[in-house]
Amino acid sequence: MDGEGLRPLTPKYTNMAKSSWFILVELLLLLECLSHLSISQGQGYDFFYFVQQWPGSYCDTRKACCYPTTGKPAANFTIHGLWPNYNNGSYPSNCNPNSPYNATKISDLLGKMEVDWPTLACPTNGGTRFWTHEWEKHGTCSESVLDQHSYFEAALNIKNKVNLLKVLEDAGIQPNDQFYREPQIREAIKAGIGYTPAITCNTDSSKNRQILEIYLCVDASGKDLIECPKFPTRCKKPPLQFPIF
Template sequence: MKLILITLAYYLLQITSAATVFDSSCGSDAAISCSSSSAASCCFESPGGVLLQTQFWDYNPATGPSDLFTLHGLWPDNCDGTYEQFCDTTTTIADDGSTVQSIIVDQFNDATLYNDLNTVWKDINGNDHSLWAHEWNKHGTCINTILPKCYSSYQTNENVYNYYKILYQLFETLPTYKWLTAAGITPSTSKTYSKTQIQQALSSNFGQNVYFKCDSNNALSEIWYFHHIKGSLLQQNFIPIAPLSNSNCPSTGILFPPKGNSGTNPQPTTTQTSGPAPTGVPATGYITLSGKSGCLISNGKYYTSGTCATYHFSSSSFGGVSISSSKGGCGIDSSQNFICDSSIDASKNQFQIKNNEIGFGGNYDWCLGSSTGSGSSAQTNIVLSDGSCSSFKINVSSK
């Protein structure tokens, strides 16, 4: 018995030395995210109160083990389904390939976590560590309960390490492949499945319906598990909820191709790399306002007369679309205005384009903002809608 206790004590010591002990100071009465109008705090996740654990099935070319939906990220979406991105620039990390290893292994002495992530967290183009850094920079920095101020004695990069560790631990509780195959849904070059079959296999284990996405071949490609969270992310009190997005998969005829299938199926559209514009989007074009005359000029403002600016559209690394004009990169400023300027890093302002409509952070509604000048020469800001104005869509138009 004494030997067992000594062994247990040694084991616990090793865990403590290899990882930060998670904060539990928020208490059992901490609020559940999206359940109230409370302000963001170290014990209340807001505005990103919906935590999505996302997984990919990259089959051609194959990425990751043949029996695993690979980890993609942990995303804090707002309670209405929109989201913030690249929130805290003071805690972003370099994507040079060595930084994430240095943080996890050298700084926090957790080689086990690093090795586990190397197995399950894969990029379709082999840029695994760049993907890890990107996910922290774009999404992790928007989780307010792990801001440096939320630690009693913060170490540099401690929140980065905690994000990676919690992301992996949550992923381990959501074994998508195991759940599907246990229900008889197995990879096949010919067999197909229904949306109901897939949903039942996943929801019966998760406890809520699950969002899943199909690629252009009607093949299963992504799984998103939606959660609320009680208190701080560090407490890991995840609460499964129904998805805020609707599946694009057909009712029947859904493929689940084995990884490495060398058939005629093209590469799935789960991940975009830097380069040409996404399919259906011109590399260059104008930006117009739905139902309104005129267009955007090169600084990103709406102008009812004059020459429309030529905008450039390209796929960003790991998803999204970068937009630029002759003025420089385009993004969203602190007042939610669309703006283009040489000081803006277009890669850190990732837009979405769906049916030629431009959105940002999942929001495709825009409003007219402040103006300079008058009449036909007025230059007017366009601003992301907050729901309090008469909104419209902005569109990519071919030159």
């Protein structure tokens, strides 16, 4: 009887035990991967591009421009957007169709947005279409960190910290239709704010390349400037015109 109680497993049962062990290990590894994926999806991005545009260049593009219903914006850089991005250069978009833009949630910010985040799209409008697009395409992808109010407020706060026009004018780079080298512009901004920008451009009807947008990078909290993990395509053919607006 004792001998039968200690009888070794047959090859059949040994193989079944090994298979069960391997399945258990694979399940544990899968659960660990899903856990990491869930954490990653909770934030859904690595950093933000904070993008400002020069209205004089925007209005010189083939699409032209229309002033908002509040009137011609000031001759200053204005916000284009605060865009979540991944470190590899790709980006999420339209992340939550169940979170539409709602002006009542940012009613206390609208006056500031009309100044710092105006629309130049045609036909003339008050900005609602522009802000709706920015929130639904980009803002919803940061919703785990920034709700709608916090998202727009974060962009406005960064704009207040970064006075690009003053930085450039202090370096002798002015919106006077003159031409400047891209490295000259980039180094002036880096010296003025401490972080390296990326500069994108447009081409006007005279085929002049112009300063269109300035990209800076912001950490995933939407609060602090950082060095960009990845730059967008920059203007590589100098010089760049800084048009009057």
